[in-house]
Amino acid sequence: MDIFVLFSGGKDSSLSAILLEPFFNVTLATCNFGFVETWKPAAKVASELGFPHEVLRIDDAILESACEVAVSDGYPNRAINQIHGCALSSAADGHAIIADGTRRDDRVPMLDLSDARRIEDRSGCIYVRPLLGYGRHAVDALVNDHLEIAEDESEEIEKSDYEVELRSMIKERHGAGMVHEIFPRHHLQSRVVRRKK
């Protein structure tokens, strides 16, 4: 069975792909709105992990709308969840089985049960979340078994998650000050270096 996995290049979506690999033919897909070419770091990680990788182009009106939501809320959570729901709907269009890397203790992005079922009911696809039954310690133990991770204090790590384009658009439209108001500073950034096994 083929499965189309939303992939940011981070630990969680990498582990998600590894958990699916024995049971599905995995293709990784990184969302991009065409605002900044953010998918390249994810493509590199996908290649390190040994999975085929695609870019999933999404209508930039969705990024525009999320940008307004984030500025209006003064906080990014609802905007990121909105993007994630649209990304899943877009992935469900043309793929019978889709997945992501959301896990039990995540707050953002995270669909509640009724929204997850709605994705399936609307599109007729199957939506799988391999990490939903795994808490933080379980994920850490599996990541430690399967992935080599580097952590850096810098904000220079190239990432492919939704936040990058959202920050860029907010910066362009509302200035760097608004970006710092909306996004709490991350001190430690982690990135997947390679697969251990």
Add this chain to the structure above:
Amino acid sequence: MDIFVLFSGGKDSSLSAILLEPFFNVTLATCNFGFVETWKPAAKVASELGFPHEVLRIDDAILESACEVAVSDGYPNRAINQIHGCALSSAADGHAIIADGTRRDDRVPMLDLSDARRIEDRSGCIYVRPLLGYGRHAVDALVNDHLEIAEDESEEIEKSDYEVELRSMIKERHGAGMVHEIFPRHHLQSRVVRRKK
């Protein structure tokens, strides 16, 4: 990493074990209160699947208490959830990582998020639910790939889930009429015949 998986011998806990197998050393464990020797069908399925199997003896006071709850409610759900929580706590005592076969669309047994976290916080163990991110269609597709299932209309199938001992105790204490009042009739019963792959 060793993982101790609560196992009824049914489709869901069988699939759960299969999903964990590439990543953990799986031991299956079937709960028994010593009221009826219900664990034998599960031991047979475990052997068919190729996993080591243990019986997890649980204090029969828990079955007594669940029996009272079921009779008082006139419905088995809360009683079965209560047994499941106690079974998990018992499994967590002495095992670093535990799991079960509960899946996204289950209602019983099913712990909510705060109860799941409480199991981990109290015992210091990791509690994994490999099927929690899988809905009905996803589970059906994987079961079809990995398990040969037989379905029978009879109620004669030997099962190893909590319900069997709970029904037996209710029958002994309150008569067969009470059992039929509390438990809705199942018309189709499924059992795992063997593993396909």
